[in-house]
Amino acid sequence: MAFRHKHILGIEPLSAEDIQLILDTADSFKEINSRDIKKVPTLRGKTIINAFFEASTRTRLSFEIAGKRLSADTVNISGSTSSVVKGETLEDTARNIEAMSPDIIVIRHGHSGAPHYLADRVGCSIVNAGDGAHEHPSQALLDLMTIREHKGTLKGLEVAIVGDITHSRVVRSNIYALTRMGANVRLAGPGTMVPPGIERLGNVSVFHDLRDAIQDADVVMMLRIQMERQSKTLLPSLREYARFYGLNPLNLTLAKPDAIVMHPGPMNRGVEISSYVADGPQNVILNQVENGVAVRMALLYLVSGVDSMQDQ
Amino acid sequence: MKKLIIKGGRVIDPAQKMDAVRDILIEDGQIAAIGDAISADDAEVIDATGKLVTPGLIDIHVHLRDPGLEYKEDIVSGSKAAVHGGFTSIACMPNTKPVNDNLTVTEYILNKAALEGFCRVFPIASITKGMKGETLSEMGELKEAGCYALSDDGVPVANAEMMRRAMEYARPFGLVIATHAEHLELVGSGVMNDGPVATELGLKGIPWVAEDAATARDVMLSEFTGCRLHVCHVSTKGSVDIVRQAKKRGVPVTCEATPHHFSLTDDAVRGYNTNAKMNPPLRSDEDRQAVLAGLADGTIDAIATDHAPHHLDEKNVEFNIAMNGVVGLETALPLSLQLVRDGVIDLNRMVELLTCGPANALNLPVGTLEVGSPADVTVIDTDLKWTLTAQELASKSKNTPFDGWELQGTALCTIVDGKIAYKK
Numbered sequence: 001m002a003f004r005h006k007h008i009l010g011i012e013p014l015s016a017e018d019i020q021l022i023l024d025t026a027d028s029f030k031e032i033n034s035r036d037i038k039k040v041p042t043l044r045g046k047t048i049i050n051a052f053f054e055a056s057t058r059t060r061l062s063f064e065i066a067g068k069r070l071s072a073d074t075v076n077i078s079g080s081t082s083s084v085v086k087g088e089t090l091e092d093t094a095r096n097i098e099a100m101s102p103d104i105i106v107i108r109h110g111h112s113g114a115p116h117y118l119a120d121r122v123g124c125s126i127v128n129a130g131d132g133a134h135e136h137p138s139q140a141l142l143d144l145m146t147i148r149e150h151k152g153t154l155k156g157l158e159v160a161i162v163g164d165i166t167h168s169r170v171v172r173s174n175i176y177a178l179t180r181m182g183a184n185v186r187l188a189g190p191g192t193m194v195p196p197g198i199e200r201l202g203n204v205s206v207f208h209d210l211r212d213a214i215q216d217a218d219v220v221m222m223l224r225i226q227m228e229r230q231s232k233t234l235l236p237s238l239r240e241y242a243r244f245y246g247l248n249p250l251n252l253t254l255a256k257p258d259a260i261v262m263h264p265g266p267m268n269r270g271v272e273i274s275s276y277v278a279d280g281p282q283n284v285i286l287n288q289v290e291n292g293v294a295v296r297m298a299l300l301y302l303v304s305g306v307d308s309m310q311d312q
Numbered sequence: 313m314k315k316l317i318i319k320g321g322r323v324i325d326p327a328q329k330m331d332a333v334r335d336i337l338i339e340d341g342q343i344a345a346i347g348d349a350i351s352a353d354d355a356e357v358i359d360a361t362g363k364l365v366t367p368g369l370i371d372i373h374v375h376l377r378d379p380g381l382e383y384k385e386d387i388v389s390g391s392k393a394a395v396h397g398g399f400t401s402i403a404c405m406p407n408t409k410p411v412n413d414n415l416t417v418t419e420y421i422l423n424k425a426a427l428e429g430f431c432r433v434f435p436i437a438s439i440t441k442g443m444k445g446e447t448l449s450e451m452g453e454l455k456e457a458g459c460y461a462l463s464d465d466g467v468p469v470a471n472a473e474m475m476r477r478a479m480e481y482a483r484p485f486g487l488v489i490a491t492h493a494e495h496l497e498l499v500g501s502g503v504m505n506d507g508p509v510a511t512e513l514g515l516k517g518i519p520w521v522a523e524d525a526a527t528a529r530d531v532m533l534s535e536f537t538g539c540r541l542h543v544c545h546v547s548t549k550g551s552v553d554i555v556r557q558a559k560k561r562g563v564p565v566t567c568e569a570t571p572h573h574f575s576l577t578d579d580a581v582r583g584y585n586t587n588a589k590m591n592p593p594l595r596s597d598e599d600r601q602a603v604l605a606g607l608a609d610g611t612i613d614a615i616a617t618d619h620a621p622h623h624l625d626e627k628n629v630e631f632n633i634a635m636n637g638v639v640g641l642e643t644a645l646p647l648s649l650q651l652v653r654d655g656v657i658d659l660n661r662m663v664e665l666l667t668c669g670p671a672n673a674l675n676l677p678v679g680t681l682e683v684g685s686p687a688d689v690t691v692i693d694t695d696l697k698w699t700l701t702a703q704e705l706a707s708k709s710k711n712t713p714f715d716g717w718e719l720q721g722t723a724l725c726t727i728v729d730g731k732i733a734y735k736k
Contacts, residue, residue: 090630111630112514113584132632134514169514195517197508 003302007119007126010135011176019177023145025298026291032069033293043072046304049097052108052129053079058265058289059129059138063106066296072103090114091121098122103304107131112169125303133167138299139264140173142292144181146284147219149291150260155182160213160255162245163223163272164193164234170223170264175202188213189223190245192234210245217255221262222247222272238271248274252282260284315339315352316730318689321360325367326664327671327680336365338687341730345683358725360691364659367667367681368400368431368688368728371641372490372674373465373544373568373616376402376433379420380409385621385708387421390641391429393619393707395734397641398723400431400688401671401678402619405465406438413438413449418457430733431726432688434676439464439478439489445471448481455485461674463490465544466591470496472529479539488566488674490542491530493551494592498522503632505578505593513581515631518593524550531555535563542673543567545618547592549602556611566673568616569603571647572638572713576600580713586627586634587713590620604656607665614670615662617644621709639707642700643714649694649721659694687730694721 003021005013014022032040048067052060060076067074077097088096090109097105104125107115112132119126130136148154159178165171165187178185179202187198188207199206207213214220225241235241247261261273261283269275277283316338323334323346335350336343371394378386385393387404394402404421406412412421418435425433437454441447443464451462462482468491469475475491482489499522504510506517527543531554534541546552546567555567572590577597580588588594606612620637627634648666651657657665671679678688702715726734 089625089628091628109630111632113631116584117630132514133516166511172512172514195511196506197511200508201512 006303007115008137008299008303009115009119009126009128011137011140011173012135014180016180019141019144019180022141022295022298022302023148025302026141026145026294029297029301030291030294033290038069039071040069041071042301043067043070043304046072046103047101048072048074048104048106048300049102050074050076050106051097052076054108054110054130056108056130058292059108062289062292063129063296066293066300069293070297070300072300090117094118094122098124104300127299127303130169132169134169135173136169137173138292138296139170140177141299142288142295143174143221143262144177145291145295146262146288147260149287150284151218154178157183157218158186158216159183159219159221160186160188160217161221161223162188162210162213162247164225165189165198166193166195167226168223172201174221175204179203186213186217188245190235190241211251211254214251214255217259219260219262220247220252220255224264224266225268225272227268242271246272246274247277249276249280252277262288264288315355316358316727317350317352317355318358318360318365318691321363321365321691323365323681324660324663325681326660327367327668328682330681331660336681336689338689338727338730341687343681343683343685343687346681358691363724364692364694366663366690366692367679368690368726369398369645369666370401370670370676370679371399371617371619371644372403372614372670372676374402374404374619374641375407375621375637376404377621378408378424379417384623387424387433388428388430389706389708390619390621391425391431391433393639393641393705395430395726395728396706396723397643398645398690398692398726399641400690400726400728400733401434401676402431403434403436403461403674403676405436405463407443407466411438411442412436413441413443415450415453415457418454418459422458431728432678434674435459436461436463436490438462439469440474443467445469445474448478451482451485451487455487459487460676461488461490461542463492463544465490465492468492468494468496468526472533475530476533476537479533479537479541483537483539486675488540488542490544490674492544493523493526493530495522495526498525503589504581505595507578507596509578509581513584515581520548520550520595520599523548523592524554527551527554531558531563531565534565535561538564541565545570545573545592545616546603546606546612547573547595548599552602552606552611556606559611566613567611568614568670568673569607569612570616570618571640571644574600574603574607574651575647576713584631585713586629586631587638587711587715589631589634589636590618590638591636604651607651608657608661612665613673615644615648615665616670617641621707622711623709627711637711639705639709639712641707642705643712643719645692645723646719646721653720687727689727690723691725692721693724696720696722698722
């Protein structure tokens with residue numbers, strides 16, 4: 001089937017069929033990453049700008065590698081080294097980038113809605129690599145790909161997501177993606193970190209006790225506590241957070257024996273996740289990172305609208 | 313000066329409980345007579361047959377941006393927008409550069425309005441010097457200069473002791489304190505109403521309790537000091553309730569609601585629409601319904617626009633960093649008439665909310681067609697359908713959430729001080 005989206009602004013605008021196509025495309029691209037010569041000519045001659053206005057290592061590296069493996073020319077700019085620090089508006093920055101005729105702009109921005117703002121103002125494709133607390137679509141898709149690999153399906157799975165729900169773009173994208181693919185989402189977090197109306201985004205139940213959320217879960221996804229971002233009013237201490245909302249070998253036994261443990265990274269070991277779990281047999285955290293490259297290859301390929309997956 | 317007769321209109325003047333077809337004779341800038349079949353050979357006649365004739369509309373919450381921020385609006389363009397919208401009197405907020413906290417700025421505003429403006433302008437001075445919340449403005453001198461009310465609109469007086477003293481000091485001068493009631497710590501870095509839409513959009517929310525808590529504090533300080541309090545732009549169920557209960561207890565409090573808060577909900581923010589960003593923010597439909605109930609039962613005294621012009625450059629940015637506020641002078645009348653068509657209020661009540669209601673809230677000497685009063689009159693076509701095009705607004709700024717809306721009702725003729733200031 002054809003992919004009709006010019007932009008990837010979030011999961012919310014995507015249908016189950018769209019998500020299925022992205023995951024299937026990613027599956028077929030994944031093999032390239034284990035070849036000796038990890039490069040196909042699919043996007044040769046295309047220019048991709050990775051515009052990261054907010055700190056990122058993993059996502060930015062992943063998008064860059066994905067572009068390069070498809071033979072696109074990838075160029076990175078970051079907030080701290082761009083004209084933004086000279087007071088240029090996002091619109092002007094975008095127009096100047098566009099004047100150099102890129103095919104795709106991959107954007108990470110601290111303001112929710114920044115990718116939508118760009119999509120309204122420039123002609124090329126926009127791929128959202130995380131906007132504020134809104135969406136992080138490629139993260140959700142790589143999460144789904146990883147779950148599907150381990151569980152064979154998404155339908156009917158119980159997926160617990162635990163941590164700072166309020167400030168997490170990963171959660172919002174995952175709620176849309178998991179719900180559309182037939183999974184059940186359980187959320188858990190402290191009272192200060194569960195936003196009003198989150199249950200309206202999809203098939204979601206909300207808990208405040210981590211143990212209730214992970215009981216018999218197939219997947220346990222822990223979110224990063226963003227120590228650098230949150231004000232001091234939200235939590236008494238990281239010690240208390242670890243005690244009530246951290247995943248450890250003991251409470252993990254509440255989940256199904258074959259449950260997988262996920263984390264979008266970067267991890268705070270000993271806070272939201274104990275090292276015994278992070279490095280334990282149920283963790284699939286580095287699978288997620290591995291699949292991130294394949295998913296981003298699929299996204300770049302699909303929005304670029306080239307005709308066929310030639311010469312893989 | 314030429315005489316003017318407004319003939320055959322349905323005259324609604326809630327201040328004198330009048331609702332009848334009448335002729336109005338205007339002479340020497342005053343209402344000279346109201347009656348049947350008035351004629352005068354030397355008078356210009358405005359045929360108002362089938363139209364609504366009201367005291368000139370009054371907007372007690374306008375940001376004219378003059379002095380200092382004239383790239384957004386100035387006294388001339390703002391008052392022009394006012395008369396286009398049917399308003400003959402506007403009260404302007406003191407958050408200019410410099411702040412209107414002194415005689416000189418007040419006189420500048422009054423003089424410029426008198427010389428170049430299209431309508432009456434009532435300057436509202438700041439409660440504290442520089443709106444910094446630290447020292448009282450020279451309220452006595454500001455009163456003498458022509459201020460009827462004081463407000464630190466946009467930067468609420470955070471310190472309760474400061475607000476207490478402001479009310480105690482203002483009371484003997486007969487000044488009204490107009491409060492922008494928001495608890496700043498609870499507002500935090502919020503950019504829209506806290507709720508499901510904010511959660512969905514990943515934008516930081518401003519909870520209703522930020523407004524309710526501040527409204528409650530200021531209402532209780534008004535009760536404690538006896539000072540006249542006016543609560544600006546109530547937008548939550550709770551703050552409407554707080555004012556309703558206070559009025560029952562006899563607290564000297566009034567309040568206003570804006571057309572955007574009674575017409576829109578936070579759904580309008582979807583798509584990161586910066587023209588739906590203002591302070592207080594658009595709220596839930598439950599809050600909107602409570603505002604409508606307050607307009608209907610008399611809790612809310614005035615419709616006021618919080619006309620807040622901003623340059624395109626200040627709105628054409630990411631939602632988080634866009635300025636707060638929307639223009640409102642040229643859309644308030646049709647949006648208020650919509651309340652009548654929707655059966656929320658009747659036409660008499662609507663006129664009250666736009667004339668003597670706001671006049672009484674700030675003790676302004678306008679708002680009636682009684683013989684001998686200043687001849688400020690608005691002739692209204694309540695049915696005319698038109699489409700709003702933001703670029704065609706008379707205001708310098710075009711930041712309206714109603715661009716492209718089909719509206720119904722408009723001012724046909726706006727008469728200020730006996731002279732036609734606007735004619736459609």
